[in-house]
Amino acid sequence: MESGLVLDGEATGELWVHGPSVFAGYLGDQAATSRALRAGWLRSGDLVRRDADGAYRVIDRLKDIYISGGENIAPAEVERALCTHPLVAAASVVGVPDRVWGERGVAFVELVDGAQCAPDELFAHARARLAAFKVPVRIEIVETLPRSAIDKLARSRLRERALDLVAEGAP
Numbered sequence: 001m002e003s004g005l006v007l008d009g010e011a012t013g014e015l016w017v018h019g020p021s022v023f024a025g026y027l028g029d030q031a032a033t034s035r036a037l038r039a040g041w042l043r044s045g046d047l048v049r050r051d052a053d054g055a056y057r058v059i060d061r062l063k064d065i066y067i068s069g070g071e072n073i074a075p076a077e078v079e080r081a082l083c084t085h086p087l088v089a090a091a092s093v094v095g096v097p098d099r100v101w102g103e104r105g106v107a108f109v110e111l112v113d114g115a116q117c118a119p120d121e122l123f124a125h126a127r128a129r130l131a132a133f134k135v136p137v138r139i140e141i142v143e144t145l146p147r148s149a150i151d152k153l154a155r156s157r158l159r160e161r162a163l164d165l166v167a168e169g170a171p
Contacts, residue, residue, distance in 0.1 A: 012049045069101045089111060092107070093106065108142050119140070138165055145158070
Protein backbone atom coordinates (compact mmCIF):
# COMPACT_ATOMS: atom_id res chain seq x y z
CA MET A 1 0.00 0.00 0.00
CA GLU A 2 1.31 3.48 -0.80
CA SER A 3 0.70 6.72 1.01
CA GLY A 4 0.19 10.26 -0.18
CA LEU A 5 0.10 13.83 1.10
CA VAL A 6 2.26 13.29 4.20
CA LEU A 7 5.93 13.75 3.38
CA ASP A 8 9.06 12.42 5.09
CA GLY A 9 10.16 14.14 8.26
CA GLU A 10 7.96 15.76 10.86
CA ALA A 11 5.08 16.55 8.49
CA THR A 12 1.42 16.28 9.49
CA GLY A 13 -1.50 15.79 7.12
CA GLU A 14 -4.33 13.57 5.99
CA LEU A 15 -3.33 10.01 5.15
CA TRP A 16 -4.25 8.99 1.60
CA VAL A 17 -3.88 5.36 0.48
CA HIS A 18 -4.37 3.35 -2.69
CA GLY A 19 -3.86 -0.19 -3.86
CA PRO A 20 -5.72 -3.15 -5.32
CA SER A 21 -7.65 -3.95 -2.12
CA VAL A 22 -8.52 -0.39 -1.07
CA PHE A 23 -12.08 0.94 -1.14
CA ALA A 24 -13.44 1.33 -4.70
CA GLY A 25 -16.43 3.55 -3.92
CA TYR A 26 -19.90 3.78 -2.41
CA LEU A 27 -22.51 1.70 -4.19
CA GLY A 28 -25.01 4.04 -5.83
CA ASP A 29 -23.58 7.21 -4.25
CA GLN A 30 -21.24 8.93 -6.69
CA ALA A 31 -21.20 12.19 -4.68
CA ALA A 32 -19.90 10.43 -1.56
CA THR A 33 -17.40 8.48 -3.66
CA SER A 34 -16.11 11.74 -5.19
CA ARG A 35 -15.56 13.21 -1.71
CA ALA A 36 -13.69 10.10 -0.54
CA LEU A 37 -11.51 9.42 -3.61
CA ARG A 38 -9.03 11.67 -5.43
CA ALA A 39 -7.47 10.24 -8.61
CA GLY A 40 -7.68 6.72 -7.18
CA TRP A 41 -6.44 7.67 -3.70
CA LEU A 42 -8.70 7.09 -0.69
CA ARG A 43 -8.77 10.07 1.66
CA SER A 44 -8.74 8.25 5.01
CA GLY A 45 -9.91 11.18 7.13
CA ASP A 46 -7.08 10.38 9.55
CA LEU A 47 -4.70 13.16 10.51
CA VAL A 48 -1.27 11.55 10.77
CA ARG A 49 2.30 12.49 11.46
CA ARG A 50 5.11 10.70 9.63
CA ASP A 51 8.40 10.74 11.50
CA ALA A 52 11.88 10.83 9.99
CA ASP A 53 11.99 7.01 9.98
CA GLY A 54 8.81 6.84 7.87
CA ALA A 55 6.57 5.52 10.67
CA TYR A 56 3.03 6.92 10.81
CA ARG A 57 1.15 7.86 13.95
CA VAL A 58 -2.54 8.75 13.89
CA ILE A 59 -2.99 12.08 15.66
CA ASP A 60 -6.72 12.64 15.22
CA ARG A 61 -9.61 12.45 12.79
CA LEU A 62 -9.51 15.29 10.27
CA LYS A 63 -13.20 16.08 10.81
CA ASP A 64 -12.50 16.66 14.51
CA ILE A 65 -9.92 19.38 13.78
CA TYR A 66 -11.11 22.92 14.46
CA ILE A 67 -9.60 26.17 13.23
CA SER A 68 -8.97 29.01 15.66
CA GLY A 69 -7.45 32.25 14.40
CA GLY A 70 -6.32 30.50 11.23
CA GLU A 71 -4.52 27.72 13.14
CA ASN A 72 -5.55 24.06 12.86
CA ILE A 73 -5.98 22.50 16.29
CA ALA A 74 -6.16 18.76 16.84
CA PRO A 75 -8.37 18.08 19.86
CA ALA A 76 -6.25 15.00 20.63
CA GLU A 77 -3.23 17.23 21.35
CA VAL A 78 -5.20 19.36 23.82
CA GLU A 79 -6.72 16.22 25.36
CA ARG A 80 -3.27 14.66 25.85
CA ALA A 81 -2.03 17.83 27.57
CA LEU A 82 -5.02 17.86 29.93
CA CYS A 83 -4.63 14.15 30.68
CA THR A 84 -1.08 14.70 31.97
CA HIS A 85 -2.67 16.33 35.04
CA PRO A 86 -2.62 13.70 37.81
CA LEU A 87 -6.29 14.21 38.69
CA VAL A 88 -7.60 13.88 35.12
CA ALA A 89 -8.86 10.45 34.06
CA ALA A 90 -10.04 11.46 30.57
CA ALA A 91 -10.64 14.55 28.48
CA SER A 92 -12.43 15.44 25.27
CA VAL A 93 -12.22 18.71 23.34
CA VAL A 94 -14.60 20.00 20.70
CA GLY A 95 -14.58 23.16 18.62
CA VAL A 96 -17.42 25.67 18.78
CA PRO A 97 -18.04 28.78 16.66
CA ASP A 98 -16.45 32.01 17.86
CA ARG A 99 -17.12 35.47 16.34
CA VAL A 100 -13.52 36.60 16.70
CA TRP A 101 -11.42 33.44 16.27
CA GLY A 102 -13.66 31.37 13.97
CA GLU A 103 -13.72 28.49 16.43
CA ARG A 104 -12.53 27.88 20.00
CA GLY A 105 -12.08 24.71 21.97
CA VAL A 106 -14.27 23.61 24.84
CA ALA A 107 -12.86 20.82 27.01
CA PHE A 108 -14.81 18.26 28.98
CA VAL A 109 -12.77 16.61 31.72
CA GLU A 110 -13.51 13.49 33.72
CA LEU A 111 -11.59 13.39 37.00
CA VAL A 112 -10.05 10.39 38.71
CA ASP A 113 -12.56 8.76 41.08
CA GLY A 114 -12.94 10.82 44.25
CA ALA A 115 -10.76 13.68 43.00
CA GLN A 116 -11.68 17.34 43.14
CA CYS A 117 -10.07 19.93 40.92
CA ALA A 118 -11.11 23.45 39.95
CA PRO A 119 -11.22 24.41 36.27
CA ASP A 120 -8.72 27.22 37.03
CA GLU A 121 -6.11 24.61 37.98
CA LEU A 122 -6.74 22.80 34.69
CA PHE A 123 -6.48 26.06 32.73
CA ALA A 124 -3.09 26.74 34.35
CA HIS A 125 -2.00 23.19 33.56
CA ALA A 126 -3.07 23.60 29.91
CA ARG A 127 -1.36 27.01 29.59
CA ALA A 128 1.92 25.52 30.79
CA ARG A 129 1.82 22.81 28.10
CA LEU A 130 0.10 24.35 25.07
CA ALA A 131 0.44 27.36 22.82
CA ALA A 132 -2.00 30.06 23.95
CA PHE A 133 -4.28 29.61 20.93
CA LYS A 134 -4.72 25.90 21.79
CA VAL A 135 -5.89 26.46 25.38
CA PRO A 136 -9.64 25.82 25.57
CA VAL A 137 -11.92 28.79 26.11
CA ARG A 138 -13.91 26.72 28.60
CA ILE A 139 -13.20 23.63 30.72
CA GLU A 140 -16.19 21.76 32.06
CA ILE A 141 -15.72 19.01 34.65
CA VAL A 142 -18.12 16.13 34.04
CA GLU A 143 -18.88 12.97 35.95
CA THR A 144 -18.42 10.82 32.83
CA LEU A 145 -17.84 11.52 29.16
CA PRO A 146 -20.78 10.40 26.98
CA ARG A 147 -20.23 7.22 24.99
CA SER A 148 -22.13 5.35 22.30
CA ALA A 149 -23.40 1.78 22.55
CA ILE A 150 -20.03 0.58 21.19
CA ASP A 151 -18.14 2.63 23.81
CA LYS A 152 -17.03 5.27 21.30
CA LEU A 153 -16.84 8.83 22.58
CA ALA A 154 -20.05 10.67 21.59
CA ARG A 155 -18.51 13.93 20.34
CA SER A 156 -21.82 15.10 18.83
CA ARG A 157 -23.39 15.22 22.31
CA LEU A 158 -20.36 17.10 23.61
CA ARG A 159 -20.61 19.62 20.76
CA GLU A 160 -24.25 20.28 21.66
CA ARG A 161 -23.34 20.75 25.34
CA ALA A 162 -20.37 22.99 24.39
CA LEU A 163 -22.63 25.23 22.31
CA ASP A 164 -25.00 25.54 25.27
CA LEU A 165 -22.15 26.39 27.65
CA VAL A 166 -20.74 29.06 25.36
CA ALA A 167 -24.24 30.51 24.80
CA GLU A 168 -24.67 30.75 28.58
CA GLY A 169 -21.58 32.94 28.57
CA ALA A 170 -20.14 31.52 31.75
CA PRO A 171 -16.32 31.53 31.99
